[in-house]
Amino acid sequence: MTGSDGGARRRVTVLALTAIGSAILTAAPAAAQGSATGSAGSSGVVDAHFETLCTPTEPGLAELSGLAVDGTRMFAIGDSGTDRTLWVLGADCEVAGSLPVPGTPVDVEDLARSGGRLWLADTGDNNRVRTSVALTEMDPATGAGTSRVLTYPDGAHDAEALLIGRDGRPVVVTKELLADSGIYTTAGGETVADLSGPGPTALRRVGRIRLGPTDTPGGPLPVPGAASTLVTGGAVSADGRVVALRTYTDIYLYPAPDGDIVAALTGATPIRVPMPGQPQGEAVAFTPSGDLLSASEAADGPLPAILVLRGATGLVPLPPAEPEPRAASAGGAPNTVAAIAAGAGVGAALVGGALVVRSRRGDA
Numbered sequence: 001m002t003g004s005d006g007g008a009r010r011r012v013t014v015l016a017l018t019a020i021g022s023a024i025l026t027a028a029p030a031a032a033q034g035s036a037t038g039s040a041g042s043s044g045v046v047d048a049h050f051e052t053l054c055t056p057t058e059p060g061l062a063e064l065s066g067l068a069v070d071g072t073r074m075f076a077i078g079d080s081g082t083d084r085t086l087w088v089l090g091a092d093c094e095v096a097g098s099l100p101v102p103g104t105p106v107d108v109e110d111l112a113r114s115g116g117r118l119w120l121a122d123t124g125d126n127n128r129v130r131t132s133v134a135l136t137e138m139d140p141a142t143g144a145g146t147s148r149v150l151t152y153p154d155g156a157h158d159a160e161a162l163l164i165g166r167d168g169r170p171v172v173v174t175k176e177l178l179a180d181s182g183i184y185t186t187a188g189g190e191t192v193a194d195l196s197g198p199g200p201t202a203l204r205r206v207g208r209i210r211l212g213p214t215d216t217p218g219g220p221l222p223v224p225g226a227a228s229t230l231v232t233g234g235a236v237s238a239d240g241r242v243v244a245l246r247t248y249t250d251i252y253l254y255p256a257p258d259g260d261i262v263a264a265l266t267g268a269t270p271i272r273v274p275m276p277g278q279p280q281g282e283a284v285a286f287t288p289s290g291d292l293l294s295a296s297e298a299a300d301g302p303l304p305a306i307l308v309l310r311g312a313t314g315l316v317p318l319p320p321a322e323p324e325p326r327a328a329s330a331g332g333a334p335n336t337v338a339a340i341a342a343g344a345g346v347g348a349a350l351v352g353g354a355l356v357v358r359s360r361r362g363d364a
Helices: 004-030 263-268 335-343
Strands: 039-042 044-046 051-054 062-071 074-078 085-089 097-098 110-114 118-122 133-139 147-151 161-165 169-173 182-184 201-210 234-237 242-246 250-255 269-272 280-286 292-297 308-310 357-362
Touching: 062 118, 062 292, 074 110, 074 292, 110 161, 110 234, 110 280, 118 161, 161 242, 169 263, 182 263, 201 263, 242 263, 242 280, 250 263
Parallel strands: 044 269, 062 110, 062 280, 147 201, 161 234, 234 280
Antiparallel strands: 039 357, 051 308, 062 074, 074 085, 085 097, 110 118, 118 133, 133 147, 161 169, 169 182, 182 201, 201 357, 234 242, 242 250, 250 269, 280 292, 292 308
């Protein structure tokens, strides 16, 4: 898809979302104020301070949707039409290299790291017509890799959030307009390392979650609050104990002390962090030191800055970590990105919030 095609697709999508935005907001507040079974309760709200890390200059990142960090580099990719190339960025956002994406992606919407490999979530489906989606494995050094086909048990979904924890199991969270977002993982408990190529591997629905609406400004939709209800990205901290989901306007940080992502999303109370206004924020990633990076599509404007929330994992109350049974790998390159993103911590006050996050595990 050409750049003009991508812009046209985005405008059509925005128009469609705007047309039904009022319906989302009509239904969501009533549900959010209730005390339905499976409600996770009201989240805390942190008035945290984001800083500018750097601003990309590569035009191929105008639709930046996926971001991952390995300590010395950032990996970034755009979505449909700009997802044929994975960009390698330094800590100053300057391009340090690029890698062609294996195969023929349809719509890459997120990016994660696991086992020293990159995993591209080719799960976008704005029109909900795909009979299958895929996770594409890439070697971050050579770009070599293959796609693993996945199938939903209940029809097509649009999804922009991929979470891979320390157990290696992929979790996909869908982007739903008039319903709860579905939470899916492999039906047989396969890890990403277990996925056969090309597949398919069956997914199963293990829960659901609803975010928003909030009054945080930002996003591509003119209907107030609508952008705050759509899940656009996800990330897991390096130790696997904090899970992040984002919408166009807010980031939600979930405690996962035992590394169980599904249990965290369906049973834990998150911390909500309102974002500074971004044109179309879809990417989120943790640095190895626990800072959080947020990136946005340009939405036909100038390339937005990548923002950093210092000490993000420290905002989430967690019990002390148990000692790792396996020895940590020795050596490693200097943590360039983490060093820039670290610095002095941000003092954030935890205040009462009025947002309800509804979730339910194991629903039909």
